[in-house]
Amino acid sequence: MQPPANVSDSVPIETAHEDMIHDAQLDYYGKRLATCSSDRTVKVFDVVEGDSSKLSAGQTLKGHTGPVWQIAWGHPKFGQILASCSYDGKVLIWKEQPQGWTKVREHALHTASVNSISWAPHELGPMLACASSDGKISVLTFKDDGQWAADIFNGHAIGCNAVSWAPAVQPGSLITPQQSQQPIPGQSPAQSTPSVKRFATAGCDNLVRIWAFREDSQSWIEEDVLEGHADWVRDVAWAPNIGLPRSYIATASQDKTVLIWTKDTPTSPWVKTALDPSSALTSPVPGAPTPAASPAGKFPDVVWRVSWSLAGNLLAVSCGDGKVTLWKENLKGVWECVSDMNS
Template sequence: MVSLLQEIDTEHEDMVHHAALDFYGQLLATCSSDGTIRIFNSRKNNKVLTELKGHQGPVWQVAWAHPKFGSILASCSYDRKVIIWKSTTPRDWTKLYEYSNHDSSVNSVDFAPPEYGLVLACASSDGSISVLTCNTEYGSWDAKKIPNAHTIGVNAISWCPAQAPDPAFDQRVTSRNTAVKRLVSGGCDNLVKVWREDNDRWVDEHHLEAHSDWVRDVAWAPSIGLPRMQIASASQDRHVIIWNSNADLTQWTSTVLHTFDDAVWSISWSTTGNVLAVTGGDNNVSLWKENSEGQWIRINYESGTATQSKQSHHLRNPQQQPQQQPPSNKPVMSDSERSSNLSNSNLSHSQMSN
C-alpha cells in the first residue's frame, strides 16, 4: 500500500528537478533550476541543513555515493559541469572534484556499485558518456570518455549491479560476469545501449531497439539472485519497457509494461528490485510489480491490491510499434521537462509496503 508520509517545502526559488535520499534514508538532497542543491535531514523536521552553490545553471540530477566512501554527493547541470561534493558534517560541504570536459548539458549522473570503487558515470547532451574514477590513495581522478555514445545526446545512465545472477539457478553463469563493469544508457536516438568495460575501454555490447521516441530514463534493476537481469527504460513515446537478459547477458527480450497517457520522464526500482515506480507528463506516480506469470501489474494506491495492465505484452517485432512525430528541435532536458512533476517547489515523500 502507498501512503503519503509528509510534504516538504524545499524553499527552492525555481523548479525542483530531482531528489535523492542517501543510503540510510537520513539525508535528502534536492536540486533545482535556481542552480542550487539543498540538503535536508529527513528524520528531523525536514529542515534545510545547507545549500550548495557551484553551478551556473539549472541542476538536473544528484546522486549519492555509497557511505563506505564517506558522505559524498554528485550533481550535474546545464552549465556542462559535474561537481562531486564531500561533507565533514551534515552542514559543512566542500567541492571534492569538478569535471568540466563536456561540451553541452550534463543530464544524468550515477555512482557505480561500491565493489568497483568510487566511480561516477555522467551522460551529456554532447552525445558522450564520461566515467570518472577516484584514486583514493592519491586523491586524484581519472576520466575516460565514451564519444558518440548516442546521436544528438545522452539523457540517462545507470550501472549494472556488481552481483551477477546466481549460478545455482543456471550453470552458464560464470565468474567472468561478476568481474565485468557494465552500464546502460538511453538517448535521443531512441536507443537503449548496454556498455561493457573491456581492457580499459568501453565497448558497445548491445543496442536495444523498441522505442519510437527519445529515451528519457533507464534503470538497471538490483540483482535478487534470479538467473537473469532486468533493465527498465522510459520514453517520450509514452512506453515503459522491461528488458530481460538470459543468464550470460548475451540476449535481451523486451516487454511493454504499459502505454501511459503522456511522455514518461522517470523510473526507479525499489531496493529489492521487485517494484518499479514510474512518473511522467501526466503528473502521476504509479507503482508496478511483476507477478509469478511474468505479467506486470499496477499496485492500487488506495486498497494496496495489484491489478493487471491489459497493455503489458511482449514485443515480437519492435519495428511494428506505432511511430510518433519526432520531437521538435529543443535542448535536451529543458527546465519544464526535467521537473519530475514537483510543482511550487514542494516535495512529497511516499512509502511502499508489500
C-alpha cells in the same frame, strides 16, 4: 487483479528553493535528503528522527551556473559524498568535511548539458558515470593516488538523457557458481566471482546502449543496443540483482511507453515487454475530469522516470500527467499495476 491501492499519505516538504525542483534523493540510510533546482543550487537536509515530514534547516551548496538536473549519493563506505550535474555542462562532487560541505571535484569535459549521473555499485569503488547532451558519456574513477581519472567517449549521436549501472555481479552468480572460475581459497564461489563493470544509457536516438569495460584494452565498448522505442528514451534503470538468474532493465520514453527488457543468461538476447497502463485500475483524482483512454501499451503522457525498489521486484513509473504508478511482475510473468499516487 485487485484494484491498486491509492497512496494517500504523501506530505509536502518545504525546501526554500527559488525555482522548480528537478530531483530529490535520500541517502543510503534515509537520514538525509538532497534536492536540486533550476535556482542553480543543491540543498542537503537532515530528516528529523521520528517525523520524516520534517527537515532540518539544511545547507545550500552553490557551484553550478545553470539549472541542476540530478543528484546522486555515493555509498557511505566512501564517506558522505554527493554528486550533482547541470545544464552548465559540469559535474560537481561534494564531500562533507568538518567545516561543512566542500566541492572536491569539478568535471568539465562535456560541451553541453549533463543530464544524468549514476554511481557504480560500491564493490567497484568510487566510479561515476555521466550522460550529456553533447552525445558523450564520461566515467570518473577515483584512483589510489587520490586523483580522479576521466574516460570520455561517444555514446548517442544527438544526445544522451540517462545512465544506470548494472549490478556488480553476474545474474545467478550467487546461486550458480561460474564453472570456468576457480574458487579462491577461503572464499565461497560467490565471493570469488569477478565484478562486472557495465551500465546502460538512454539516448535521443531512440536507443538504449549497453557498455562494458574491457580489462585487456582498458576501455569501454558498446556491448549491446536495445531497439524498441519510437521517440527519445528519457530514462533507463537497471534492476538490482539479488542473485536470481535474470537481468531486468526498464526504459521510459517520449513515445509514452515503458519497456521491460529481460535477459536470462549472459549469451541470450534481450527480450522486451511493454507495460500496459490500459489494464490498470488507477484511482481517480478528486474533482478532476475523467481522462481520455490511451491506446493499449501507452501512458497518458510522456514517461519521464523509472525507478526500481532495492529488491528489484517493484518498479515505479513517473508520468507527465502527474501520476506515479507501481508495477510488479506476477507469477505468470505479467506486469501488473499494484498502486498509484497522484502528485
